[in-house]
Amino acid sequence: MKSFDRITAAVRFEKTDRMPVFSHIYGIAARIKQIPLKDYLNSGELLAICQLEAWRRFGYDGVTAFADNSLEAEALGSKLSYNDDAYPHIDQYCLNDIHDWKTLSIPDPEKDGRMPVIVEACRLLKDQAGDETAVVGTVQGPLTLAGQLLGIEKLIYCIVDHPEEFRNLLNFTTRVMINFGKSLLKAGAHVIHIFDPSSSCSVINRAVFKEYILPNLIRAFREFKDDGDPICWLNITGQTEPILDLFPETGADLFNIDYLVPISTAMKKLPHHCINGNIKPFSFISEDERTIRREAKDILEETSHRRGFILSPGCEVPLESKVGNIETLIK
Numbered sequence: 001m002k003s004f005d006r007i008t009a010a011v012r013f014e015k016t017d018r019m020p021v022f023s024h025i026y027g028i029a030a031r032i033k034q035i036p037l038k039d040y041l042n043s044g045e046l047l048a049i050c051q052l053e054a055w056r057r058f059g060y061d062g063v064t065a066f067a068d069n070s071l072e073a074e075a076l077g078s079k080l081s082y083n084d085d086a087y088p089h090i091d092q093y094c095l096n097d098i099h100d101w102k103t104l105s106i107p108d109p110e111k112d113g114r115m116p117v118i119v120e121a122c123r124l125l126k127d128q129a130g131d132e133t134a135v136v137g138t139v140q141g142p143l144t145l146a147g148q149l150l151g152i153e154k155l156i157y158c159i160v161d162h163p164e165e166f167r168n169l170l171n172f173t174t175r176v177m178i179n180f181g182k183s184l185l186k187a188g189a190h191v192i193h194i195f196d197p198s199s200s201c202s203v204i205n206r207a208v209f210k211e212y213i214l215p216n217l218i219r220a221f222r223e224f225k226d227d228g229d230p231i232c233w234l235n236i237t238g239q240t241e242p243i244l245d246l247f248p249e250t251g252a253d254l255f256n257i258d259y260l261v262p263i264s265t266a267m268k269k270l271p272h273h274c275i276n277g278n279i280k281p282f283s284f285i286s287e288d289e290r291t292i293r294r295e296a297k298d299i300l301e302e303t304s305h306r307r308g309f310i311l312s313p314g315c316e317v318p319l320e321s322k323v324g325n326i327e328t329l330i331k
Contacts (some may be wrong), residue, residue: 003061003133004190011231011253011274013308019300020061021330022276022312027087028319029054036084041067044120052128058330062191063129065122065184066138067114072176073148075113076104095150098158101169106176109183119187126188134191137184141196142216145173152198159208167212174216178223185228192224193233200238209243214250221251237315244269258314263302276310279329284313284321289328296329
């Protein structure tokens with residue numbers, strides 16, 4: 001089977017020739033290619049080249065048009081600091097007060113910030129590999145993006161102090177996310193991947209998720225489905241066990257399970273939906289190949305009785321990961 005067919009079959013609970021595996025390889029693709037991470041994050045061409053080389057080298061199922069978690073915030077006006085070989089971080093949030101969100105405008109993915117870098121990378125990945133493997137376009141989820149505009153600590157206080165403005169800001173960041181996602185679909189993405197780690201129960205509780213986050217995810221995935229019927233993938237890292245039963249309401253096809261949630265629990269709460277996970281990402285730095293092999297085999301044995309599973313780390317493979325551990329996962 002082609003990689004793309006393998007992923008599609010898993011999502012549909014159909015038989016595959018082998019277990020699909022997704023790597024969550026992002027910035028480490030630049031390190032493997034020995035290209036400064038700063039250059040990778042600012043060039044659609046370099047990003048695509050590194051993604052393609054890592055995919056061909058390791059043989060996992062999917063390439064990703066994604067730079068870093070601050071990309072959309074930067075396009076909206078938050079100020080970043082760059083290093084040659086580390087992800088950028090936010091030096092100055094573009095909002096001082098939650099009421100100021102009204103001064104912001106929806107960025108144009110073809111013009112603003114580094115959004116065009118990801119759109120270009122997506123086009124190149126589709127041109128070079130789109131018939132063979134899944135091209136994944138990643139967008140920041142509504143709460144994560146809102147936290148990068150105001151600061152996550154200040155934002156969480158607003159749930160109690162300014163609940164309506166909190167809701168309004170999330171509506172705005174959802175519009176940003178949908179607009180960017182549709183541009184990636186137009187550029188050729190087969191999969192739209194909403195990454196919203198701040199929506200985990202490591203940050204907020206079930207009640208806040210259900211009232212404020214869930215409606216925006218439902219809206220986003222509905223619009224993505226209407227725009228091109230992609231595979232819709234929800235990735236909320238961290239502790240998600242208290243909200244797993246709400247995930248099907250989002251309309252997504254695939255749900256990422258981080259290492260904090262046992263695969264057995266995820267299978268029980270999501271019996272009819274495809275899931276992926278959940279090797280601990282730090283294990284790719286701290287452990288040896290024998291440990292990775294054992295962890296992967298344990299998960300494969302635990303999930304062997306059902307279809308609708310994709311083996312992967314629980315989140316991004318860290319920049320400092322051992323290449324041999326990545327190779328072992330795929331093997």
